[in-house]
Amino acid sequence: MAGSAARAGLALVIPPVAQVPLAIAIVNLVGAFVLGCLYAALAHRGHDDASAVQLRLLLGTGFCGGFTTYSALASDTVVLAVDGAVGVSMVYALGTVLVGALATWAGIVVGTALGRGHGRAVRDGGPA
Secondary structure, eight states: OHHHHHHHHHHHHSOOBTTBOHHHHHHHHHHHHHHHHHHHHHHTTOTTOHHHHHHIIIIIIIIIHHHOOHHHHHHHHHHHHHTTOHHHHHHHHHHHHHHHHHHHHHHHHHHHHHHHHHHHHHHTTOOO
């Protein structure tokens, strides 16, 4: 519910530019980055760590699942195309998916670095 509310709030605050709903693209890109970061950061804990599993479900499936919306991306693409902006609709859809893949990769890079730092602190006797 929190993810959906955050998405709705951003959609109200970020206006479309030339009929292109930038809020949905931004939401999907941020969500892709957060998911990559989350899963990479928690990967070092293993699949048996109950707190890691709970965080994956709460933040990944729960928050990001409600926050991101590829169904809105698809319907917005169709609306743009039907309104005569076929080229814009294709750039919007393909651009969001391709940049989303890069955002996920960047999130994995950041999450891996964060996960390594957490593992180092635990090994060195620091806080977990």
